[in-house]
Amino acid sequence: xxxxxxxxxxxxxxxxxxxxxxxxxxxxxxxxxxxxxxxxxxxxxxxxxxxxxxxxxxxxxxxxxxxxxxxxxxxxxxxxxxxxxxxxxxxxxxxxxxxxxxxxxxxxxxxxxxxxxxxxxxxxxxxxxxxxxxxxxxxxxxxxxxxxxxxxxxxxxxxxxxxxxxxxxxxxxxxxxxxxxxxxxxxxxxxxxxxxxxxxxxxxxxxxxxxxxxxxxxxxxxxxxxxxxxxxxxxxxxxxxxxxxxxxxxxxxxxxxxxxxxxxxxxxxxxxxxxxxxxxxxxxxxxxxxxxxxxxxxxxxxxxxxxxxxxxxxxxxxxxxxxxxxxxxxxxxxxxxxxxxxxxxxxxxxxxxxxxxxxxxxxxxxxxxxxxxxxxxxxxxxxxxxxxxxxxxxxxxxxxxxxxxxxxxxxxxxxxxxxxxx
Numbered sequence: 289x290x291x292x293x294x295x296x297x298x299x300x301x302x303x304x305x306x307x308x309x310x311x312x313x314x315x316x317x318x319x320x321x322x323x324x325x326x327x328x329x330x331x332x333x334x335x336x337x338x339x340x341x342x343x344x345x346x347x348x349x350x351x352x353x354x355x356x357x358x359x360x361x362x363x364x365x366x367x368x369x370x371x372x373x374x375x376x377x378x379x380x381x382x383x384x385x386x387x388x389x390x391x392x393x394x395x396x397x398x399x400x401x402x403x404x405x406x407x408x409x410x411x412x413x414x415x416x417x418x419x420x421x422x423x424x425x426x427x428x429x430x431x432x433x434x435x436x437x438x439x440x441x442x443x444x445x446x447x448x449x450x451x452x453x454x455x456x457x458x459x460x461x462x463x464x465x466x467x468x469x470x471x472x473x474x475x476x477x478x479x480x481x482x483x484x485x486x487x488x489x490x491x492x493x494x495x496x497x498x499x500x501x502x503x504x505x506x507x508x509x510x511x512x513x514x515x516x517x518x519x520x521x522x523x524x525x526x527x528x529x530x531x532x533x534x535x536x537x538x539x540x541x542x543x544x545x546x547x548x549x550x551x552x553x554x555x556x557x558x559x560x561x562x563x564x565x566x567x568x569x570x571x572x573x574x575x576x577x578x579x580x581x582x583x584x585x586x587x588x589x590x591x592x593x594x595x596x597x598x599x600x601x602x603x604x605x606x607x608x609x610x611x612x613x614x615x616x617x618x619x620x621x622x623x624x625x626x627x628x629x630x631x632x633x634x635x636x637x638x639x640x641x642x643x644x645x646x647x648x649x650x651x652x653x654x655x656x657x658x659x660x661x662x663x664x665x666x667x668x669x670x671x672x673x674x675x676x677x678x679x680x681x682x683x684x685x686x687x688x689x690x691x692x693x694x695x696x697x698x699x700x701x702x703x704x705x706x707x708x709x710x
Contacts, residue, residue: 362582371557391463521565
């Protein structure tokens with residue numbers, strides 16, 4: 289495709305994402321909900337239906353290679369910072385027992401419901417050639433994910449980050465995402481190896497070797513590099529280059545191991561020192577590019593991957609089932625877990641509501657599943673709608689259960705640190 293066409297696509301996507309984000313932000317929603325909706329508007333279910341000829345010319349399948357490559361770079365940068373932030377959060381140790389209980393139940397409940405509904409969804413929605421168990425386990429992982437960064441933003445905007453309830457919720461979300469990402473990596477390895485159990489074994493050995501290399505070699509090497517050449521947490525150009533090389537190398541290796549590049553990026557982020565100054569510096573440098581410019585491309589490609597067939601006939605019934613299962617599993621699991629650790633029902637239900645937020649993390653899971661051939665466009669569309677609805681309802685449910693009327697959005701700050709991810 290021509291450079292002119294690519295630049296035109298970028299302009300249309302960024303303008304649409306910014307406008308939708310602005311509108312939803314002023315309606316009390318995190319801007320990411322508007323940006324996710326912008327992807328839907330630019331896809332077949334929006335622009336494709338209203339202006340089919342213009343849609344075909346602007347977003348023809350042959351012209352999407354550049355957008356796909358740029359969005360992958362955005363995902364890699366985003367997951368790198370998410371991995372670094374997960375390491376930087378201190379609430380996990382402070383409330384290990386309570387967060388373990390809440391996090392475990394917030395995984396088990398939606399996981400069980402996901403497995404339970406898979407026999408209903410598998411016959412009509414699984415792509416040809418995908419076995420039942422890879423499909424069912426992917427659905428379990430997709431319904432189990434929690435948007436740790438969106439939760440952090442809502443709590444920060446309500447000045448609840450340092451409260452016992454806020455610390456419990458953040459720590460529990462971290463536990464949930466660790467479980468969910470491990471399960472997702474296992475499922476992708478099952479289908480991506482392409483050689484049955486022997487291929488899965490080779491991929492597993494490769495992943496174990498990569499993890500050992502990252503933590504036994506890269507972790508001490510970069511700790512020394514940052515300690516000696518960036519003691520104030522501000523990497524020089526040379527150090528920043530080294531960090532980017534390490535990040536891209538890990539992303540490349542997980543892609544080569546038949547996993548998605550996002551796993552390597554996340555893994556590399558977790559191995560860096562737990563230094564808030566370093567986190568702030570890297571977020572300040574990376575987020576303006578990854579979140580403002582590159583991530584809207586990912587939302588647009590997600591919207592372009594949707595299908596109008598998801599809303600026809602039995603598709604509406606399947607969509608309703610997925611949404612109900614996703615909401616009930618997360619809210620019930622989180623609420624029961626918090627209640628068992630001694631919290632009142634209001635705080636417990638508010639915790640479950642926060643666990644129900646999925647945001648961008650769900651879209652990444654969906655993209656991994658679509659790329660791996662685990663799901664098709666119809667189920668991808670249903671999961672996208674579910675992610676939109678569950679993220680949008682988080683703030684109102686928090687207000688209902690926590691008894692606060694404060695707005696969930698902050699109109700003045702978008703950078704830096706964990707408060708803007710979703």
